[in-house]
Amino acid sequence: MSAALFKRTFRNYLLLNAGASALLFAFVILFMFASNSIPLEESRQWLKLEWVRRLINAMIGGDVADALTPTGVSSFVFTHPFTWVLIVSYLLTTSTGVLSAEMDRGTMDLLATLPISRKRLYVSVSAVVLVMGLPIVWSAWLGVFVGARLVGVAEHANMSRLAMVVVNLYAAYVCMAGFALAVSGSSERRGVALVWCFLIFFYSFILNLLAAFWPAAQEISFTGFLYYYAPLPMVLNGEWPTKNLLVLVGVGMLTWGVGALRFCRRDIHVT
């Protein structure tokens, strides 16, 4: 790995990372206030609607009826669409920004003719993407930690079990990052890389949603990465989803490795 390239890339995205982390942190605190303000009975009324229940079940990976505890409700924040949109947007911006955008802008010409191998270049920028995912996912946990204290449910929120959810979320991030870096390293144009990443993430989200209502989609739901992200069972049982973590990290590493091979062997054209 190149320390100089790591530092430069890290600095490039530091502000964006800080902004995204702060935004997620603030959102989670707001979510804590909002969820605490809804009476439990009202929530139960909503959950009597089958489609609402199925929808939430699909998102949290378990039966929502078991989740109406402060820790369970807090775990919703890790599956909330806003959280995903923020994480995916951030990931797409950074992972496509470090390789395909360098080619798109033409700055790769200078970068790739500095004495650093393509492999080291790929590893260095990948390390930045992975390291910078940590503040993002932990900012959600920190938001719950602070929010629970502000709304007065701190003693009922099991933060260590929510930390397990964060680990699962980070594994999902690694999976997405692996794919995004592979696509980015293979594309001349940032727009193309963005479209491919968006399509694959969109596929997973839609599949996860359809699987809640349609048995045929359920049959193939294992092909989407969200199948391996189930916060609720962790929160309820406190058991590590080892298989899910291995699949997410494994797929992430595999696609990342394919991307590394492709990036090391490809031409870098004038764009």
Next chain:
Amino acid sequence: MSDVNQGLMYVVETEKLTKRYGAHRAVNELALRVERGLIFGFLGPNGAGKTTALRILMGLLRPTGGAARVLGLDSWRDSTAVCARVGYLPGDVRFPQHLTGAKFLDFCNAMRGGGATAEIQRLRERFDLNLNRRIRDYSRGMKQKLGLIQALMHRPELLILDEPTTALDPLVQLTLYDELRAVVADGRTVLFSSHTLNEVETLCNHVAIIRAGRLIEDSTIEALQARALRRVEFRLKAGASMNGRPPEGLGGLAMHGGSGSATWQGEIGPLLEWFVRIGVSDVTIGAPDLEDLFTTYYREGA
């Protein structure tokens, strides 16, 4: 300067170097040899394959066929080692816009292991470039200067410059010429592509011309000048006449009363002898016109 490969005669050597894009051959069995210690001009019309060839040398493109060696190293397999010893300026140089010139050069210096701070400062003064401004605020000429500084700053054994004088004003061009002459005086080598024939003529020791991916000329400037046409104008003495056969090399002879014009190719001795023989009162012999020669090369088979 590294002593590694000091004994190497050719710093760049390609054999049947080919780069195909589908059916199109951007570079077609190119055989190029660049001797150490020269300023080597690489010419050709747009789309001839100059930039593609230079990008192959820098390991940005993988050859489809043949081989390219730079400083004795394989340009693709050993591209990291090649890049450590070569300074490169892309044809359309682009930078991270948010950095200042100084930050960008610091980054390049760090990536090259450091030690170039003094040289960066010297080059900054030579090219009169404000490094404290953000690159997004630079003019095109300033960006070109920055690109040149990053190519020169680590005192590379070989400089590969793709149209280096683009966007530079004439004074900065002269500064660049001085720098390039200093590079070769130091035993290092410069390979650059250009469209400016005057620049090639005044600066280069050796010229290669490429057209449709193929090398069509590889020669010293002196040899090319000997083959280039000179424009000749003369006035016959009163009563003199054009007796005898004109010497070989004289072409396009046209007489208008007592004055004549023609072109001449080759050593000028036989031409002067002929003028003495026929008796002329005034003669003007122009410098060898490489532009005509190059234009011929560019057009042939076009």
